[in-house]
Amino acid sequence: MTAWRRFACALLLLVVSVSLAASWLAPGGYARQYREVAGAPPSAAHWLGTDEIGRDRFARVLYGTRISLLLAPAAALLSTLMAALVGGLAGYLGGLWARVAMAATDLFLSLPWLFLLITVRAVMPLNVSPMASVLVTFSMLGLLGWTSAARVLCARTRSLRDADFVRQARASGIRGMRLFWIHVMPNLKPALYAQFWISIPVFILSEANLGILGLGVAEPMPSWGSLLRELEGLTSIGEEPWKFVPLILLVVVVTLFQFVLSKQEEVAA
Amino acid sequence: MMRCQIVSSSRVGRAPRAVFFLLASLVAFGWLFVGGVAAQGGGELRFCLRSEPKTFDPLKVEDDASESIRYLTGGVLVRMNRQTQALEPGLAQSWEVSKDGRGIAFKLRSGIAFSDGTPFSAEDVAYTVQQLMDPALHSPTGDAFRSGPGNVETKIISPTQISITFPAAVAGLDRLFDQVAIVSAHSPKKEMAVLGPFVVADYKAGASVLLKRNPNYWKSDAQGRKLPYLDSIELDIQPNRDVEMLRFKRGEIDLINSLDSEYFDKLAATSPQQVHDAGPSLDSEQIWFNEVAKAPIPAYKRAWFRSQNFRRAISEAINRDDLSRVVFHGHAQPAVGPVSPANKFWFNGKLKAEPYSPDTALKTLQADGFRLDSGVLKDRDGNAVVFSIITNAGNKSREQMAVMIQEDLQKIGVHVNVVTLDFPSLIARMTQTFDYEAILLGLTNVDLDPNGEMNLWLSSSDNHQWNPEQKTPETPWEAEIDKLMRAQASSADAAKRKEAFDRVQEIVYEQAPFIFLINKNALSAVSPAVHGAHPVILHPQTFWNAEQLTAGK
Numbered sequence: 051m052t053a054w055r056r057f058a059c060a061l062l063l064l065v066v067s068v069s070l071a072a073s074w075l076a077p078g079g080y081a082r083q084y085r086e087v088a089g090a091p092p093s094a095a096h097w098l099g100t101d102e103i104g105r106d107r108f109a110r111v112l113y114g115t116r117i118s119l120l121l122a123p124a125a126a127l128l129s130t131l132m133a134a135l136v137g138g139l140a141g142y143l144g145g146l147w148a149r150v151a152m153a154a155t156d157l158f159l160s161l162p163w164l165f166l167l168i169t170v171r172a173v174m175p176l177n178v179s180p181m182a183s184v185l186v187t188f189s190m191l192g193l194l195g196w197t198s199a200a201r202v203l204c205a206r207t208r209s210l211r212d213a214d215f216v217r218q219a220r221a222s223g224i225r226g227m228r229l230f231w232i233h234v235m236p237n238l239k240p241a242l243y244a245q246f247w248i249s250i251p252v253f254i255l256s257e258a259n260l261g262i263l264g265l266g267v268a269e270p271m272p273s274w275g276s277l278l279r280e281l282e283g284l285t286s287i288g289e290e291p292w293k294f295v296p297l298i299l300l301v302v303v304v305t306l307f308q309f310v311l312s313k314q315e316e317v318a319a
Numbered sequence: 320m321m322r323c324q325i326v327s328s329s330r331v332g333r334a335p336r337a338v339f340f341l342l343a344s345l346v347a348f349g350w351l352f353v354g355g356v357a358a359q360g361g362g363e364l365r366f367c368l369r370s371e372p373k374t375f376d377p378l379k380v381e382d383d384a385s386e387s388i389r390y391l392t393g394g395v396l397v398r399m400n401r402q403t404q405a406l407e408p409g410l411a412q413s414w415e416v417s418k419d420g421r422g423i424a425f426k427l428r429s430g431i432a433f434s435d436g437t438p439f440s441a442e443d444v445a446y447t448v449q450q451l452m453d454p455a456l457h458s459p460t461g462d463a464f465r466s467g468p469g470n471v472e473t474k475i476i477s478p479t480q481i482s483i484t485f486p487a488a489v490a491g492l493d494r495l496f497d498q499v500a501i502v503s504a505h506s507p508k509k510e511m512a513v514l515g516p517f518v519v520a521d522y523k524a525g526a527s528v529l530l531k532r533n534p535n536y537w538k539s540d541a542q543g544r545k546l547p548y549l550d551s552i553e554l555d556i557q558p559n560r561d562v563e564m565l566r567f568k569r570g571e572i573d574l575i576n577s578l579d580s581e582y583f584d585k586l587a588a589t590s591p592q593q594v595h596d597a598g599p600s601l602d603s604e605q606i607w608f609n610e611v612a613k614a615p616i617p618a619y620k621r622a623w624f625r626s627q628n629f630r631r632a633i634s635e636a637i638n639r640d641d642l643s644r645v646v647f648h649g650h651a652q653p654a655v656g657p658v659s660p661a662n663k664f665w666f667n668g669k670l671k672a673e674p675y676s677p678d679t680a681l682k683t684l685q686a687d688g689f690r691l692d693s694g695v696l697k698d699r700d701g702n703a704v705v706f707s708i709i710t711n712a713g714n715k716s717r718e719q720m721a722v723m724i725q726e727d728l729q730k731i732g733v734h735v736n737v738v739t740l741d742f743p744s745l746i747a748r749m750t751q752t753f754d755y756e757a758i759l760l761g762l763t764n765v766d767l768d769p770n771g772e773m774n775l776w777l778s779s780s781d782n783h784q785w786n787p788e789q790k791t792p793e794t795p796w797e798a799e800i801d802k803l804m805r806a807q808a809s810s811a812d813a814a815k816r817k818e819a820f821d822r823v824q825e826i827v828y829e830q831a832p833f834i835f836l837i838n839k840n841a842l843s844a845v846s847p848a849v850h851g852a853h854p855v856i857l858h859p860q861t862f863w864n865a866e867q868l869t870a871g872k
Contacts (some may be wrong), residue, residue, distance in 0.1 A: 083726050088645045102581075103645055103719050172744035176707040176737055176755060265712050267724045269737045282561070282715070289585075 058309030065303060069116035076109030081270040087303065091292070096294050101280060105192050105270070111296055114174060114272035118254050119303070126249035128192030130242055133199030140200070141207025142230050150194040152204060158197040166194060171265050187260065191253045199245040206241045210277035247311050249303040258300065274300050330344060361550050364862070365575040367557040367566070372528065375519055376510045377500035378451055381459040384556070386765075390859055391552060393500025394514020394537075396425055396444065397493055401855045401863035404663055404767060406493060407779035409587065410439065410501060410514060410537075420488030420811030423496075427479040433503050433512040433534045441481040445473035448483055460498050462490055463770065466808070472769055475839035490808045491768035516547040516866040528554040538866060547866035548851075573849045573870055574861045578842040579716070580650040586844055593844050595854040595861075599652045599661045600841040601764035604720065605833045606633075606708065606757055610786040612793075614753040619702050624756070628687040630831040636680035636731045637724055643837050647720045650842055654677070654835035656824045657775075661856045662767050662839070666815065667824040677730045684731070696732030705734040706756040711741035720836060723761050749784065758784075759836075765858055769807060769820045776804050776823060786831045798828050842852050 058263035066073070083206055088104035092095060098107035140151035148239065210216060213235070219233045254274065261275015262282075269276070277296035284293065372384040377393045380386050397436040408414075411425040431439040452471045455580050464471070469486025476482065489495065507514035511519060516538070517530035530552040538546040555572065557563050564582050564757040566572045578586075578594070587594045608624035609616060623629045639653035652660070653672035660666050681691065688699030696704040708724065710717040718739055725735040740748070748755045766769065774782040778789040778797045792798035807819040827833065841856040850869045854860045862868065 081726070083723065085641050085645050085723075102715075103723055168741050168744075172740055176709060176738050177705065180735065263712055263741075265739060265741070269718065271727065279715070291702075 058306040062303070062306050062310065065306075066119055066298070069119060070114050072109065072112035072116055076106060076112050078106050078109055080105065080110045080113040080272050091290070095244050098295055099290075102256065107277075107292070107295070108237070108273040111299065114274050114277050114296065115299060115303075117184055117255060117267065117271065118274045121184060122250045122253040122257070123246075125188040125192035125195070125253045126246050127191065129196040129249055129253075130199060130246045131197035132193070133245060134235075134238065134242055136196065137200035137203030138207050138230070138235065141204040142211055142234055144208070144211070148204065148208075152201070155197045155200050155204075158194070159201075162204060163194055163256075167191075167256075167260060168263070168265055170194075171260075180268040180271035184273070186272055187257060187266055188253065191256050195253060195256070197248060199242070199249065202245060203238060203241055206238060207234060210237050213237075244311065247307060251292050251307045252303060254300065333483075352707045363551045363553055364549050364574070364778065364865070364868060364870045365553045365555065365572045366576070366862070367572055368528070368554045368561045369508045369558050369560075369563075369617065370527060371556055375522075377502060378447070378456060378458045378460060378510070385861055387554070387862075388519065388530070388535045389500050391517045391862070391865055392513045392515040392519060392533075394431075394439075395428075395498075395500055396496045399494060399497045399857075401857040401859075402853060404857070406497070407791060414493055414496075416492050416811060417484075418811060420490065420492060420623040420809070421486070422482060422484040423492050424476075424482040425480070426674050427481070428537060429479050429492050429655075431514065431537045433506055433508075433514055433841060434518040434533045434535055435503075435506050435508045435512040436535065437503050437506040439501070439514060442478070443501050443504045444481050444483075445475055447499065447501045448473050450502065451499060455508075463495050463498070464492075466490075488809045488811060490770045490810065492811075494768055495770075509653060509777055517525045517549075517552060524549070526556060528556070532543075536866075540867070548869045549865070550632075552865070558791050560693070564867060567844055568844070570846065570848075573846040574852070575844040576858075576860050576862075578844050579627060580646075580648040580840075580842060581715075583650060583842045583844070584648050586748070592847060595843050595845060596650055597841040597843070597856045597860065599659050599663055599838040600856045601767070602839050603654050603657070603659060604717065604759070604761045604836045605654070605763075606724070606759045606836065607785045607833045608706075608757050609755050610832070612755040612786075614755075616754075617695070619698060619700060620706065620756065621705065623706075625696065626687050627830055628683050630834065631730065631829075632680040632683040632689075633733070634834045635675070635683060636677050636727055636733070637673075637834065637836065638675040638727050639672055639836055640675065641727075642720050645717050645723065647839060650840040651837040652840070654838045655829050656835055657762075657772065657833065658769075658820075658824055659838045661841075662753070664822060665767060665769055667821040669821075670824060675727075677727075680731050694732055695734070703734065704732065705736070707736040707738050708759050709738045709740055709745055709755055710759040711742045711745050717759055717761070724759075750781070750787075766791060769816070769856075770822070773804060773808060776800050796826050800826055832858075 082105065084100055084104040084106070086104070087096070087100055089102050091098045092099045096106050096108065098111060101107055101110065136151050136155065140148040167190055170245055174186060216229065216233055220231055224232070257266050257273055258275035258278055262279055266275040267273040274296050278300070280293050281297065284290065287294070327635070368384040368387060370382060370384045372388050373382045374380060374385050377389045380389050395409045397406050397414060398409040399405070400407050410428055410431065412428055414423060414425045416423050424443065427441060427444065433439060448471060450456060451458050452464060464485060466485055466489045467487030472484040474482045475626060501514055502510050503512045513533060516533055516536050518533045519528060520531040521529035522717070532547055532550055536546060540546055557566070560579065563572070563575060567575050583594055583596070608630060610621070610625050614621065639679065643649065643651040643653055655672050656667070656671045658666045684696065689696055689704065708721050710721050718737070721737040725737055728735050745758070749758055775779045777783060778786070778792040778801050781787045783789070786793065789797070792801055803819040803823050807816040810816050841854070841860050843861045845852045845854065845855040845861055848870055851864065851867045852861055853864065855863055857863065
């Protein structure tokens with residue numbers, strides 16, 4: 051592990067730990083409205099000031115970080131597993147299976163994902179709690195974000211299928227799914243890890259995109275996406291610099307995720 | 320569109336000093352001369368349209384951008400003064416509405432010509448009215464005149480006299496002509512020949528519309544100078560409000576209509592002389608519950624929503640003062656009802672905004688069998704009171720209002736889920752599937768007369784949002800509103816109409832089918848380079864007196 055990678059891991063861990071301590075660091079909570087001091091600049095009572103309806107921005111950044119950092123990896127895990135299933139099996143089985151699976155993947159890839167997410171959000175039941183909306187948003191991202199990874203994994207499995215050690219295993223009488231799980235899958239691990247790590251910042255940014263459109267996590271629950279909406283209408287950086295904290299945090303965390311990737315995973319990606 | 324001038328500075332240093340001073344003096348004199356003239360008249364006014372104008376045909380106008388162009392280019396028989404809200408003569412010197420409210424007779428000015436030189440006469444008025452009422456044209460402006468089945472009769476008495484008779488009484492008939500821009504019956508340029516102060520000179524799709532002074536405009540000022548003062552108006556098509564604001568700050572545009580309160584305060588902090596708060600506008604924001612019988616919502620929720628006590632309790636539990644102060648930075652007023660206090664004649668002055676009182680709200684709810692159980696409000700069958708409020712995604716002030724209402728209602732044990740949807744999805748739920756519980760949206764009023772709200776209050780109307788298209792009124796109070804609205808629409812007596820509409824406002828206040836939240840103030844920004852601007856609450860706030868504006872440093 052390189053020094054940079056160790057540093058990135060430590061910093062990520064720190065960010066996650068601080069966000070997990072949100073209820074202790076910001077006991078007022080993310081939803082309480084201090085309406086008398088709405089839109090206030092940073093002060094001893096509100097370290098990052100308050101938002102436009104008086105909610106403590108520091109608390110919202112902490113809770114938003116927690117949500118984005120805990121659920122983006124969950125969505126990444128879901129999408130990587132789906133990609134492994136679709137891409138891995140397509141590559142291993144080949145023939146008609148591969149053609150059908152890859153055609154489905156291409157179809158998904160060709161869909162404008164943002165409009166798809168907006169459509170899915172529009173047909174969802176309305177009466178869902180904010181926590182449920184968080185889970186739904188990230189599940190949607192996970193369920194719709196597996197396609198690129200599936201293509202990579204399909205190509206990787208196809209190359210493994212004809213590798214010498216697989217031929218030898220096949221010659222020894224190992225067939226079907228047993229061959230896939232015991233000999234092919236373990237060799238897909240670097241590609242799977244790579245796809246997992248790559249997906250996390252992609253999902254964080256996707257949720258942020260949805261949040262900017264007002265379609266992500268439901269109010270009053272914060273997420274980085276909804277926090278970034280505060281930057282709308284800012285005409286200069288020096289105007290209210292404390293509003294940039296969620297953006298800086300997003301950029302730092304996404305960058306850290308890139309450092310976390312090992313060389314081997316970078317090659318596999 | 321931005322216009323840049325690049326000034327070359329090459330070789331100035333080599334010119335003899337005396338020549339340089341002479342040139343400098345000439346330039347300075349020229350600048351002062353041009354500046355002085357601009358201050359008195361002329362110049363170009365620049366501002367943004369927030370969408371592409373859909374038509375230049377004044378009879379087909381239905382969007383804001385086209386409406387602005389119609390206002391600047393169209394000549395009308397009578398014009399409502401946006402400041403005094405009184406009618407003033409336009410192309411008609413005088414007019415008289417018949418006692419039965421069905422007819423109107425105009426005496427027109429003589430010696431007027433369209434922008435292309437075609438003479439104006441009563442024939443053009445008759446042609447315009449026939450076009451307007453032609454069902455095949457589907458004119459939104461014409462809809463306001465359709466009071467009953469039958470044809471409109473126009474009778475040309477002389478080239479300067481005409482009478483128009485409608486099949487049934489049309490309430491506020493003369494006021495409706497403020498929206499009717501007269502088109503020429505004979506001009507080869509059709510609707511592009513206009514009688515207003517400006518004429519469309521150039522249109523670049525997606526970019527800009529250039530209006531130039533109409534050389535044949537009939538109006539003069541008190542000193543006998545021909546109006547308009549401005550040479551031209553450049554309208555840039557710019558949907559992005561942030562860009563519009565930036566361009567105003569840079570001095571690239573001169574006006575902003577309907578400024579957001581956030582932008583208003585930012586601009587006020589640096590240039591207080593450029594911003595104008597004209598007070599409460601006609602626009603309101605409101606919530607309503609779904610009372611549609613066939614709506615796919617649980618029966619117990621429909622019962623809550625149909626209960627007057629439930630709706631009134633929700634209204635009492637909303638802190639409107641906080642909404643005005645926090646979301647709109649004080650540039651809004653708690654709403655009273657369907658008519659804004661800005662509508663001087665039609666507003667029912669007896670009504671006051673619902674005071675914030677969670678305790679009263681709880682008492683009102685108890686009357687319907689609701690009770691608080693460990694901080695959760697439950698109905699008599701034990702169902703926890705939970706509902707969703709949807710609003711359109713991207714509208715920051717509505718989203719903020721919804722979140723504040725969510726916290727207000729939490730205090731009486733009501734749990735609200737705030738849902739933001741893209742606008743088409745919201746409209747589909749609101750008008751087709753009726754799959755919603757409560758909606759927070761705004762109402763834009765462009766008409767002072769209650770007739771403009773007929774489509775909202777009649778129970779048979781498809782815009783009767785809480786329960787549209789009723790075959791017969793489902794409640795006695797909706798039946799009474801129907802009766803009162805029809806009565807005021809068919810009467811030519813202003814006092815009787817006012818009495819009927821005052822009662823409609825009282826019923827709406829008592830029954831709260833719409834829970835009116837706030838009336839936004841009419842906020843605008845005007846550059847110091849513009850002279851003669853007096854922003855008002857009615858559209859178009861900043862350029863309603865465009866013919867008397869001048870632009871120049």
